[in-house]
Amino acid sequence: MRTMFKSLWALTLMSVFLTSCGNGGSSNKGALSGSVAEKVYVAPGEHDEFYAFVSGGFSGQLAVYGLPSGRLFKVIPVFSVDAEKGYGFNEETKPLLNTSFGQIPWGDSHHPDISQTNGELDGRWVFINENNTPRIARIDLSTFETVETIEIPNTAGNHSSSYVTENTEYVVAGTRFGIPVPQRDLPIDEYKGNFKGVLSFLSVDPEEGHMDMSFQIMMPGFDYDKAHPGRGDSHGWFFFTTYNSEEANSLLEVNASQNDKDFIAAVNWKKAEEYIKAGKFKTLPTNYAHNIYDESTHMATTTWKKEVRMLDPAECPGLVYFLPTPKSPHGCDVDPTGEYIVGSGKLSADVTVHSFSKMIKAIENEQFSGDAYGIPIVDFEAVHAGSVKQSGLGPLHTEFDAEGYAYTTFFISSEVVKWKLGTWEVIDRKPTYYSVGHLMIPGGNSAKPFGKYLMAMNKITKDRYLPTGPEVTHSAQLYDISGEKMELLLDFPTIGEPHYAAGIPADLVKPRSKKIYKLEENNHPYVTKNEQEAKVVRKGKEVHIYMTMIRSHFAPDNIEGVQVGDKVYFHVTNLEQDYDVPHGISMIGANTSELLIMPGQTETFIWEPKHVGVWPFYCTDFCSALHQEMQGYVRVSPKGSKVPISFTLDGDAVDAE
Amino acid sequence: MILGSLFLLGLFVLPMWNITLEAPQYPIPLGMDIYTHKFEDTHEHDIKNINLMNHYVGMKYIPETIPEFSLFPWAVAIMTALGVLIGFTGGYRWFFAWLVLMCLLGIAGMTDFYLWEYDYGHNLDPKAIMNFKNPDGSPMGFQPPLFGSKDILNFTAHSYPRSGAYMMFIGMLLIFWAYRIGKKEAKAS
Structure with missing residues (x-):
């Protein structure tokens, strides 16, 4: 009995100690601090610290959440009609859904990206791509409304999109499903060599934000999967992962997984500008819709564009290089300094990291191991900076904090892994529930990350919430990454399928948010x-x-x-x-x-x-x-x-x- | 004396009075600044929104302009000119006379303000959407306070002087001070 009392007493003391620890230590102690609930609690009437713009995937929309609370504020209709808001139903917004295929009521939205100035988030616009009928949309963050959509011609499966360069000079689009360019009647098994994978660079007007198809690049018919811009020293370059360098046209799950290495395509867009200036492009006839919503007339209008400028990398030396990257790389992420390009071979156990400075040296020294359709393949060893070895199974995406750490999601082993840039050592790993796809750290793919929270977007939900029949919500998870170890804080449901998200401190957006439209205007x-x-x-x-x-x-x-x-x-x-x-x-x-x-x-x-x-x-x-x-x-x-x-x-x- | 009367000029650029309405639905309160020559929104469109609120109980719209707006600026200008003139030429008795006149004008102004407020709060549209009765059965009025704060249904109304009026008070104090000095000097001599 006495011993029991003693241990009870000890327990009480301990709990008092722990409680006081939790209360006093509300500052960032990572996994050591007490109250997880407190970290995501935003008191009634208070505002969240961050906005998260979360893609709606097959809903075609863009959801606006607050972090750390995980509260949903608005679903911005982008590529799908929304009867709640009259979007695509009223006469004013119908033109935003115009394409060369007619008016399309649905889209598959994927990768939101916030406009940048000097490599830092500026909070003016969010761009988001549509995968199915290739388009890019622009959302104005003063009204949180879709104000522009542009169709991407010569493209199918616009997946490696819609990322912006350091000063929002360009937003990019790419082809995931190789197609004949220009489209024509061809036997499907004549894919190899005949099908193409066009990459697009759309310039963005620095004042109005209007997009314009500046030029396209006629790439080989690989599948261009993901992309990110260079920054700092690598500003002027854009990196695209590819898979299916086998150029298979059937049973891709097997036939596109044969090569030990596929590529990251490094595109020098400053060079492209020179070639455009020098007139080294072909003008291809085409037809695509460019739709702009005018805030003053409260109305969208469609302009039909009839041609596009096409560059052929085989005829433009120095425009594109291929960096060999193991096992069908998916994520293509550039660290805040712009030196490291992280390629996640989704069938690999390693994360491969290339060095931008090594790449430049290798190009100068012509350390090439061959070419593909006239595009030089840089020698793997000459560009490889290092690999995070045996770090998990099925690496997909990487984001960064401001302290030199990277965070990679692993779909197959269902976890987030924190590792150190340069030493490639694994620091921490935390499970996700379940099978995480993208992750997002506010500003985590810019020169200035705000490394306080990490949001993981999971592909499989199963038992995480009250069941709602066979179809259950997709799930996001929030981690505190302010400490050495990550700490799971919160589960929250999302709309459609969240592919990617873009986060930004609320203070960069809030002051510009409009309250009304002026009647006199x-x-x-x-x-x-x-x-x-x-x-x-x-x-x-x-x-x-x-x-x-x-x-x-x-x-x-x-x-x-x-x-x-x-x-x-x-x-x-x-x-x-x-x-x-x-x-x-x-x-x-x-x-x-x-x-x-x-x-x-x-x-x-x-x-x-x-x-x-x-x-x-x-x-x-x-x-x-x-x-x-x-x-x-x-x-x-x-x-x-x-x-x-x-x-x-x-x-x-x-x-x- | 001269300086004091020049303080009155502040009334031309600064608001004289302010009425602010607070309500749960208005985390940013609605407000109206009253100048000698105009009404102005505290935040853009506030007056329009006050009118919209008040139409439920049958209150009239706040007019774009009122006859007083053509009188007040003249009164201020004349009083300023008079003050400056007296400052140059008149004795301390004149200072006092100026103050008395100013006070009378002030009282007249406040009385006018009160009468307008009374009418605004009591002269209600018979077809008003909502009718409220006082506990004694008489129709409820919605007159904002002349000075101070008051609860009116879901609103709390505040009515206080603003910078223009404060400048006027400072001016008047200065003139009173000038009068006292003048009086002392007169006695001493």
């Missing part, structure tokens, strides 16, 4: 800036309703003279100029989504009335105490009816036309 062709200007105009079969909304009514709210068979345009302007007072509108039987209109914004939906009667519309976003009263009616008369167009608010009738 609204240049929408169908804007109605005050209730007196509200009207209904018939143009043949088309009826245009210029409508306003403000707490808590529409103007006009009684409309007559519409007929079955008409095409009715609701051009609705939200007259509010107050933060967080959006209004919505929807019409019974409209074959489209609601509109969700921000203060000062104008949006349009089309309604084609099919039945005679009086049909209501209403505000779909609980806007105010009188939200339930925010409604109106349209009277629909038979075709050819004599009922004139009229529109009223509170009985004040004004005849139109």
Whole structure:
């Protein structure tokens, strides 16, 4: 009994000690500190320290999370329609989904990247690529809306995208599925030598952010998987991993896994600029959509582009070199100094690291071990800086902190491994749940990482959450990496499949986030800036309703003279100029989504009335105490009816036309 | 005396008074600065948003301009000119007279402000969306306080002088001081 008391006493003492340790040691002690919950707790009303922009994968969207809390703030619609926000349903955003294949309602978004200035995150835009119908989108971080999409011609499976250079000079695109360029009718088994893998460099306007297809490079038909830009000394270069250097066209899981080494393609884009200037390109005819959303007109428009400038590396010496890299490398990551290029052979147990300075020397000394389609292959030993040996199974992606450490995910062995650049020694490893794909450290692929948290994005979830039938959410995990050892802090669910994410300190974005759109700056062709200007105009079969909304009514709210068979345009302007007072509108039987209109914004939906009667519309976003009263009616008369167009608010009738 | 009256000029560029409304839904409160010649938003669009709030209880919109805005600047200009003139020519008794006149004008201004506030808070649209009654059954008014803070439904209204008025007070104190010195000097001689 006495002993029991003693041990109880000891336990109590110990727990008191541990507790006080936890409370006092809220600073970064890594795995040694007490309260994990405290580290991810963001008190009600407080803000997170970081934004995380997480790709939605097969949802086609981009999710905005806060870290360390893991709270979801917004899903930004990018490549897929979103009925919640009217994206792709209202007339203003439909053009953003235009491609040479027509309007596409879905996309597969992969790798968000934040714009940079001098190699550091500047928080102006997020770029994200679409893999299926190759595109790149730009999201403006003052509005958190998609403001531009551009189709990538001569490309299939735009996977090695959409990474930006040190000053956002370029955002890149690449080909994962080799195709005939230009497209033509070919037997599939004539792949080898005939199929190509085009890489694209899109310049970015430093002020407006507008993308422009600057040039493409006609590469051999390997699969260009991932990419990252050089920085510091290696600024001016871009690195792309390749697999399927076997050029297989069937059963790739076997046939593309035969070569002991594939390549990292090192592209000298400054050299490319010289070749473009010197006119060493071919102009290829093509057709692709470039869609830009104008914040002043609140409307997107499509421009059709008809040609592209193509460089052939065989005819442009010094443009591209191949760096042999073991076993179908996937991740291609460049450390903050720009010296190390990390290639993760996904079928390997090692992580291979190349040295940029060694590469330059090897090129000067022409230490080549051959060529592929006229592109020199640099001797492996001459470029190899070192390998992280037996570090895990199936390395995929690497990010960096500011202290000279790298963190690599291992899909097969399901873990994150921390290792030291230069010595290649493994420092720590932590399991992930399960089968991690990408990882993200805010700024972890820039010259200035913010190495406090690491977010792992897992491909398999299984039992981590309450089950939701056969389909379960994808899971992200947050680790504290401020100490020597990593510490798992939090699991949180994500949308679609998070391929990659980009994190940034909130302070770099928050101050620029807009609260409203200014009504006086609204240049929408169908804007109605005050209730007196509200009207209904018939143009043949088309009826245009210029409508306003403000707490808590529409103007006009009684409309007559519409007929079955008409095409009715609701051009609705939200007259509010107050933060967080959006209004919505929807019409019974409209074959489209609601509109969700921000203060000062104008949006349009089309309604084609099919039945005679009086049909209501209403505000779909609980806007105010009188939200339930925010409604109106349209009277629909038979075709050819004599009922004139009229529109009223509170009985004040004004005849139109 | 001259310096004191010149302080009045601050009223041309600085707000005289401010009304601020706090509510749970407005973590950044709504506010209106009152100048001698205009109303101004504390943050862009605040007046529009105050109007939107107040229309629920049937309060009138805050007008773009009021007749006083054409009177106040003249009063300030004349008082300043008068002050400077007296500073050059007049004796301390004149200083006192100026102060009395200024105080009378101030009282007149505040009375006018009160009357407007009263009308603003009580002259409500009979079709108002929401009607509130005081515990005694009389219709509830929404008059902002003349000076100080007051709870009105979900809002807390604050009504306080601003930098322009403070400059005016400093000016008046200076003039009072000048009057005292003048009086002492007059007695001494």
